Amino acid sequence: MSALIKIWFKEYKKMFSDGGTIMLFFIAIIIYPVLYSLAYNNEQAKEIPIMVVDESHSDLSRQLIRMVDATDEVKVIDRVSDFRSAEEKFNEGEIYGIIYIPEEFEKNILRFESAHVSVYADAAYMVIYKQILTAASYSIGTMSAGVEIQRRMAKGEALEVAYYERNPLPLETYALYNPNGGYATYAMPAVLLLILQQTLLLGIGLLGGSSNEFKKEHYLAPIVAKRGGTLSVLLGKMLAYFTLYLMNSIFVLVIIFRIFKLPMRTGYFEMFVFIVPFLISVIFLGMFISAFFKHRESSMMILLFTSIPFIFLSGFSWPVESMPEWLQHFSQIIPSTPAIKGFLALTQKGAPFSDVTGYWIHLWILTVLYLLLAFIMLKLLFKRIEKREAV
Numbered sequence: 393m394s395a396l397i398k399i400w401f402k403e404y405k406k407m408f409s410d411g412g413t414i415m416l417f418f419i420a421i422i423i424y425p426v427l428y429s430l431a432y433n434n435e436q437a438k439e440i441p442i443m444v445v446d447e448s449h450s451d452l453s454r455q456l457i458r459m460v461d462a463t464d465e466v467k468v469i470d471r472v473s474d475f476r477s478a479e480e481k482f483n484e485g486e487i488y489g490i491i492y493i494p495e496e497f498e499k500n501i502l503r504f505e506s507a508h509v510s511v512y513a514d515a516a517y518m519v520i521y522k523q524i525l526t527a528a529s530y531s532i533g534t535m536s537a538g539v540e541i542q543r544r545m546a547k548g549e550a551l552e553v554a555y556y557e558r559n560p561l562p563l564e565t566y567a568l569y570n571p572n573g574g575y576a577t578y579a580m581p582a583v584l585l586l587i588l589q590q591t592l593l594l595g596i597g598l599l600g601g602s603s604n605e606f607k608k609e610h611y612l613a614p615i616v617a618k619r620g621g622t623l624s625v626l627l628g629k630m631l632a633y634f635t636l637y638l639m640n641s642i643f644v645l646v647i648i649f650r651i652f653k654l655p656m657r658t659g660y661f662e663m664f665v666f667i668v669p670f671l672i673s674v675i676f677l678g679m680f681i682s683a684f685f686k687h688r689e690s691s692m693m694i695l696l697f698t699s700i701p702f703i704f705l706s707g708f709s710w711p712v713e714s715m716p717e718w719l720q721h722f723s724q725i726i727p728s729t730p731a732i733k734g735f736l737a738l739t740q741k742g743a744p745f746s747d748v749t750g751y752w753i754h755l756w757i758l759t760v761l762y763l764l765l766a767f768i769m770l771k772l773l774f775k776r777i778e779k780r781e782a783v
Contacts, residue, residue: 395628401632404636407632410602412692417637422643428583429652434576436519436575442468442487442488442489443482445473445475448495448498452497452498455535456531460527460528460531466523482514488524489512489520494507497509504543581735581739582708585731588671592633592637593678594695596675597678597685601686604682604687622770626770630675638671665752666745669758673755673756676762677727677758683766705729707732734748734752737751
């Protein structure tokens with residue numbers, strides 16, 4: 393126990409004396425959550441600039457343009473008669489979409505024929521594409537329904553009958569857990585968990601790489617040589633990182649959630665019970681990986697590279713089930729994969745803890761796995777030190 397406490401506070405001293413870990417553990421953990429949350433704080437892209445090419449110049453075409461412009465999603469900045477001029481504005485990046493109303497638009501409607509309206513939207517930005525398509529679909533659908541009801545009433549049908557026959561099977565949709573369709577509500581809970589994981593891995597890797605490069609771990613040799621000494625070293629280091637990141641988790645998962653009004657549909661006690669094995673598994677994973685870094689810079693280069701793959705493998709941006717089978721299996725050894733699934737179920741869906749027990753057990757299994765691997769790597773490391781000193 394005395395060795396464990398010694399290692400615990402020794403690791404604290406290493407953290408506070410290293411500029412890189414101070415940047416990661418104390419500055420980045422504040423800046424990144426605030427920066428990302430501010431960027432997505434508006435939740436939805438609104439008033440996206442578009443243009444309308446109106447070749448009809450009719451009352452109905454002007455009515456449709458007013459309806460489109462009245463939506464929150466888009467803003468009609470200009471109405472032109474020439475498609476080429478709208479296309480030039482699109483290519484220059486001044487607008488993100490074009491609605492084309494053909495010359496025969498009103499004539500076809502009055503002749504009870506189909507009238508086509510074309511929508512061109514920038515699909516390179518999926519959020520923008522969705523908003524333009526939503527505004528156009530809603531406006532065109534509403535006008536289409538009104539025209540159809542008027543046609544039926546002109547044939548002598550009552551309003552109620554005309555409305556029912558126009559829409560005999562009405563669709564009701566309910567956006568569960570994210571009623572406003574906000575991007576921050578969708579992305580930020582998972583991103584914040586990934587920030588905790590990556591800053592923790594980077595910091596541990598940085599300290600491990602420095603120790604290996606400058607041979608700073610010799611003081612541990614007498615402790616490791618004793619019975620239970622290796623486990624004392626690992627647990628002492630783990631407690632140093634865990635206590636620090638428990639405080640960081642409070643900032644990220646409580647304060648940031650409250651400041652930016654992100655949904656929290658579970659109790660804090662349940663959330664932190666779930667987070668505990670996530671943090672510990674990431675710590676032991678970091679200890680295991682750091683044993684491979686011979687230089688301080690190597691840890692930054694390699695672990696920074698993992699950030700984007702871990703985001704995609706976590707399953708919140710793209711379903712894990714849709715990935716190749718070998719990637720599905722690989723994703724299960726990354727703590728963020730089960731952690732994000734369980735965390736989102738708890739905090740966003742309001743699921744009871746019993747529903748996420750499988751993910752929680754998964755994280756404890758990863759904790760034991762990476763503890764064993766870190767144990768083996770630490771033993772091997774000090775065997776190499778002993779051989780080198782013997783020579």
